[in-house]
Structures are given as C-alpha cells and as structure tokens.
Amino acid sequence: MRSLAIGATGMLAQQLNVEVISHNIANMNTTAYTRRRVEFQDLLYQNLRRTGSQSADNGSLVPVGVQVGLGVKTAAVYRITTQGNLTQTQNSLDTAINGKGYFQITLPNGETAYTRAGAFQLSDDGTIVTVDGFPVQPNITVPTDAIDVTINSSGEVLVSIDGQVTPSNVGQFQLATFPNEAGLLAIGENLFLETPASGAATTGVPASDGFGKMQQGFLETSNVNVVEEITNLITAQRAYEMNSKVIETSDQMMSTISNLR
16 A cells, blocks of 8 residues: 555655754754755656557547656755844954855865854964864964954954054955855854855955955844744644554555455
C-alpha cells in the first residue's frame, strides 16, 4: 500500500520543517542571522497508464493517463538574505552594514570567511578582531594612545590622539559581495565560506557602487519574524498530524483486508 510510504515521507519532511523553524526561533536574537526556509519537491511518479500512449489501433491517444505520486522530498534549505533592523549599541567598535556586503575575516588556517556580524573588539596589540579574536581584513590597528575611534560611512577608521588636532586615518574596511549570497556555506559563529554556488567574491570599499554603508555604533539584528515563524510552526505541526493520520488510516485498511473471511 503506497500510502504508508507516502505518509512516512510527509512526516519526515515536516519533521525537518519543524527543525528549521526551531533553528530560526532559537537565533531570533543572534546578530545578523538570516532565517532559513525549507523547499519541498514531489517525488517520482508511477505511470499506471502513460499519457499520450495509444488506446486503440486507429491511433487514438490517451489524453490524461494515470500517474500515482510517491510522496515528498526536501529539495533545499535556503537562507532568506533580507536585511535585519539596525539597533543602536553605543559601542564605538560595533559596526553594521546598511546595504549589501560582508566583512572579510581571516581564520586561524589562513582562509577567508565572511560575516555581517560587526560586533568587533580590540586584540592585545590593538588590531580590530571579532569576538573570537579573528582579525578583520584588512588588518587595522588602533594605537594604544588613541582616545577616540570614529568609523565613517565609507569604512575609514579615524582615531583621535591626545595632543593632535587632526584625527589620523589608520585604515579602511573592505566589503565583499557575491552573485548568489544564498550559496554561501554557513560554518557557524556567524561565519560563511565562499562556494562555487555563491560565485567569486567582489571586494570594494563601503558606500561605493554596489556596496552598503558602514554605520558605527549599530548592529544588525536577526531578520526572523517571530509571529511568522510561530504560524509556520503550527502549520508544520498540523501537516505532520495529517500525514500520521494517513499512516493510521492505511493501517486500518490493511487490518480490514487481513480480517476478511
């Protein structure tokens, strides 16, 4: 009885759906988190009577045919890369990207990762780093005698030093964009890696054509809509229950057949 297997595929699909939704809700307060969405596809079909086959010797064709579906499968879990809101933090090193672009981060193995989470700190030598201590490209070092740090919209880092009237420019942030942002590989810790699906990174300075502006003292919030996620969770739960009902009904039908005398 195909309905048993079909109902099982439906339950597995909705189980994954609930897992993705729960991941979104768990990260509702994660800086710059982009919510995920599951995309489903129907499985292969069995042709009990093929459409377009001849039904008689005179060449008459079957107009519709009989196809029986075999269930559902997960096609993708993709990121919805809409920008989150910007929230003010009053921290001079917190920096949000208003528009397109990713910060470039140097990992311990020398590989370049990408992130939109701009919660930066200073290392022991004054280098601007992530909360895990990974340096932000290009390496920008704030002098130890700096009394104030300003990051303008184009990513220039200006420091005020006691006794100097004019602020000193100690570096400028570089941003990266991708043809397909959804193709980036998430590795956790708010970091992504370039993949063949994302395309090669294009780098440039903030506020230039195709790149967002820097906003000092702000962080980008998650783009998770809690009301929408709770609604999706209820819908997934009901779909799971209905698929379990299909299995229960199929089992009752098989029991009826086995009890025939």
